[in-house]
Amino acid sequence: MAKLEKALLALNEFGRSRKSDISPVAAVIVTLFYIVIVLTVPVSDPQRLVWMAVYPVMMAEYCGAGFVRIFIKSLWVLPFVILIGIFNPIFDHNPGIKIAEVSVSAGWISFVSIILRGLLSMQSLIILGYMAGFLDICSSLRRIHIPRILVTQLLLSYRYLSVLIEEALSMRRARQARGFGSDKLSLSLWAALVGQLLVRSADRASSIHRAMLARGFDGVLPLVDRGQSPDKNSILFAITVCVAVALLRWLPFDSWFGFLNF
Amino acid sequence: MHMADALVSAPVALSAGAVALGLVIVACKKVSEIKRTDIVPLMGVLGAFVFAAQMINFTIPGTGSSGHIIGGVLLSAILGPWAAFITLCAVLIDQCLIFADGGLLALGCNVINMAAVSCLLAYPLVFRPIAGKSPSVVSVSVASVAASVVGLLCGALLVTAETELSGITALPIGQFLMFMLPIHLLIGIGEGLATAAVLVYVLKVRPALFYDPDRISGNESGKLSKSTKRVLWTFAAIALVFAIGFTWIASSNPDGLEWSIMRITGDTELAPASDPPTAFLPGYESALSGIIGGVIMLCLIWVFSVLIFRKRRSSKVS
Numbered sequence: 115m116a117k118l119e120k121a122l123l124a125l126n127e128f129g130r131s132r133k134s135d136i137s138p139v140a141a142v143i144v145t146l147f148y149i150v151i152v153l154t155v156p157v158s159d160p161q162r163l164v165w166m167a168v169y170p171v172m173m174a175e176y177c178g179a180g181f182v183r184i185f186i187k188s189l190w191v192l193p194f195v196i197l198i199g200i201f202n203p204i205f206d207h208n209p210g211i212k213i214a215e216v217s218v219s220a221g222w223i224s225f226v227s228i229i230l231r232g233l234l235s236m237q238s239l240i241i242l243g244y245m246a247g248f249l250d251i252c253s254s255l256r257r258i259h260i261p262r263i264l265v266t267q268l269l270l271s272y273r274y275l276s277v278l279i280e281e282a283l284s285m286r287r288a289r290q291a292r293g294f295g296s297d298k299l300s301l302s303l304w305a306a307l308v309g310q311l312l313v314r315s316a317d318r319a320s321s322i323h324r325a326m327l328a329r330g331f332d333g334v335l336p337l338v339d340r341g342q343s344p345d346k347n348s349i350l351f352a353i354t355v356c357v358a359v360a361l362l363r364w365l366p367f368d369s370w371f372g373f374l375n376f
Numbered sequence: 377m378h379m380a381d382a383l384v385s386a387p388v389a390l391s392a393g394a395v396a397l398g399l400v401i402v403a404c405k406k407v408s409e410i411k412r413t414d415i416v417p418l419m420g421v422l423g424a425f426v427f428a429a430q431m432i433n434f435t436i437p438g439t440g441s442s443g444h445i446i447g448g449v450l451l452s453a454i455l456g457p458w459a460a461f462i463t464l465c466a467v468l469i470d471q472c473l474i475f476a477d478g479g480l481l482a483l484g485c486n487v488i489n490m491a492a493v494s495c496l497l498a499y500p501l502v503f504r505p506i507a508g509k510s511p512s513v514v515s516v517s518v519a520s521v522a523a524s525v526v527g528l529l530c531g532a533l534l535v536t537a538e539t540e541l542s543g544i545t546a547l548p549i550g551q552f553l554m555f556m557l558p559i560h561l562l563i564g565i566g567e568g569l570a571t572a573a574v575l576v577y578v579l580k581v582r583p584a585l586f587y588d589p590d591r592i593s594g595n596e597s598g599k600l601s602k603s604t605k606r607v608l609w610t611f612a613a614i615a616l617v618f619a620i621g622f623t624w625i626a627s628s629n630p631d632g633l634e635w636s637i638m639r640i641t642g643d644t645e646l647a648p649a650s651d652p653p654t655a656f657l658p659g660y661e662s663a664l665s666g667i668i669g670g671v672i673m674l675c676l677i678w679v680f681s682v683l684i685f686r687k688r689r690s691s692k693v694s
Contacts, residue, residue: 117431124475149481153386157544168677175681190476195382198545206546221546228544232382239381239472239480248473261404263416267466270420271427275470278421278428286432301573304434308445309577311432312425312454316585319421323414335416 118286122279137348138246138254144355145242149235151363157227158210158220163234165362169355170237177244184244188236192229199228248272266335274318282311378471379486379535381479385542392538393484399492400465406458415459422451423463427470434570445570448494449503449523453516453575456587457495464491485538489531498527511586516575521568528564532556 148169155162174181206221246254249269256265285307290297299307323331381389407415426447433444447467451460468486471477478486506519536552539545545552578585 117433118428121427121431121475145480149381149479150386150390153381153384153389153481164671164674167674171674171678172681175678175685178685181678181681187476191380191382194378195380198383198539198547201545201547201552204546205548224544224546228382232380235381235479235481236476239476242480243473243476248470251473261401263404263407264400264462264465266416267419267423267462268469270417271423271463271466271470272474274421274424275427275474278424279431282428282432298435299433300437301434301569304432305570305573305577308429308432309574309581311429312422312574312578313582313585315421315425316418316454316582319418320414322417322421326417327413331413 118279118283122276122283125276125279135347136245136351137345138250139257140348140352141242141246142251142254144352144359145238147356148238148359151359152231152234152238155227155231155363157224157231160223160227160230162363163227163230165367166234166359167230168362169359170234170241173241173245173355174237177241179241179244184237184240185233187240188233191232191236195228195232199225202228262335270335277318278311278315281314285311378468378478379482379489379538381481383539383542383544384479384482384485385544386481388538388542389479389481389484391484392488393481396465396484396487396492399487399496400462403458403461403465407462410459415455419455419459419463420466422455423466423470426451426464426467436566445574446490446494446528446567447571448491448527449499449520449567450571450574452495452499452587453503453507453520453571454578454585454587456589457499460499461491461495464495485534489534489538493530493534494523494527497530498523502526509588511575511579513576513579516579517572520572520575521565524568524571525561525564528560528567529557532560 148166152163152166155166170184171181174184202224203219203221206219206224208220210218210220210223242251249272252265252268252272255268256262289299289303289307326335384392407419426445429447430444448460448464451463454460455463465487468478468483468491472480472483472486503519503523506522507515511519533553533556536549536556540549540552547555575586
């Protein structure tokens with residue numbers, strides 16, 4: 115049940131976020147560019163990925179989230195990534211690098227790279243949430259001509275997420291109060307609970323529909339333009355960050371720090 | 377099942393994104409042809425329902441673990457394939473942007489692996505033929521399990537293909553499949569039983585909720601119209617161009633090529649014959665310096681960012 119409560123908390127926190135003046139379009143473009151560039155780093159080159167971490171470190175502070183919080187949130191991605199990546203050290207014994215006198219196989223190097231790629235891309239995604247906020251991202255999606263129906267669905271499902279999570283929570287609490295200490299749900303009991311939630315959701319949808327019809331709904335939901343067209347600052351921000359990310363990817367930092375080799 | 381960005385390469389993710397976007401545009405066109413105006417709020421609320429339902433777990437007997445639904449077949453049975461596809465896409469985007477579940481660039485892969493496969497493949501080709509026009513408890517149960525198993529297995533096949541095409545895992549494709557398919561067969565059976573249990577409940581208390589193509593005007597359930605086919609072919613062609621273009625760009629990257637050669641041929645072509653097996657490979661002499669230098673610079677930049685941005689914010693507040 116903690117999952118439902120955690121989701122509600124995350125949702126409320128996300129709804130409040132938007133801690134920068136940067137246009138959401140610019141934030142989405144910069145994030146996509148960064149993730150694409152991170153994914154072009156070969157898995158045999160983890161040291162380059164360490165350099166690529168400059169982006170989340172700086173942006174986390176810029177948007178006011180704090181890097182430690184972003185880093186801890188990003189650890190969530192690790193289980194699935196480790197599950198797939200752990201086969202690399204097992205199957206790939208080719209020689210990789212030598213750190214001091216210890217040889218490290220290519221499998222371990224690619225494993226570390228996969229974990230770093232996972233953490234960096236996840237961190238940039240969380241930062242996007244802090245920078246832009248969900249509703250503004252939806253408005254910007256409409257601006258770049260993503261179909262109206264999909265954007266409407268995003269807004270409606272976002273609006274009703276907290277309502278239905280609260281409804282699921284109250285149903286679950288009712289069950290717990292009558293469960294004599296047992297918190298487990300058998301499949302049949304679970305089906306009755308979820309089925310009831312489904313029927314209630316459909317009822318809610320039909321009353322929403324009636325309310326919409328009463329307000330002149332004709333099948334198309336008008337979207338409020340939140341006035342987030344990219345201003346000069348946002349364009350400058352996007353160009354600067356993209357250039358900086360490209361420099362991080364291709365500048366030969368390794369040779370600059372050659373004196374550290376021992 | 378949600379793929380993270382770490383497990384795909386840029387060419388694979390962008391190609392999958394192009395294909396997914398094409399499918400979304402076709403689906404939006406199909407849904408806009410539906411004359412029912414209540415489909416819009418119904419899709420939105422059911423998207424939120426799937427999300428909430430995924431957080432209520434049932435106990436799997438004898439194992440001590442628990443499971444939840446994914447919801448593709450369930451949504452298709454209520455909304456029809458195209459509307460369910462858009463709804464599930466919205467759920468996946470919500471999960472990605474709000475809860476950081478699945479990667480942003482891997483969103484196209486996730487849309488194809490989970491939403492497209494279950495709504496546009498498993499539902500019309502498996503669920504509907506088995507469930508028939510007037511579903512009964514038995515036919516709905518069998519159809520749910522069969523469609524969920526097919527959907528999950530196809531999804532697992534696609535995850536394997538995408539990861540292998542990305543060159544991320546050293547696991548040979550045969551062994552990868554032997555790892556993925558049995559797990560997803562079990563998950564599929566669990567998903568199928570859970571979907572069947574909910575749909576049987578709905579069949580008993582509110583059978584009118586089931587999707588019935590005859591009630592819906594427009595050609596929601598019919599064959600693809602000519603214009604839709606044209607759109608599909610156009611997007612397939614764009615996706616192919618993307619795939620070929622990006623693969624070419626990726627393969628012309630010397631780092632990637634060098635690594636690929638090393639993976640395929642071992643180190644005999646790249647390292648001098650006299651080198652001991654654990655010697656530095658060409659191009660990796662500065663590994664330690666790069667890592668140490670990178671970490672030092674990261675720390676410095678972090679301190680710098682904290683000082684600059686926090687100071688600026690506090691001055692703004694004051």
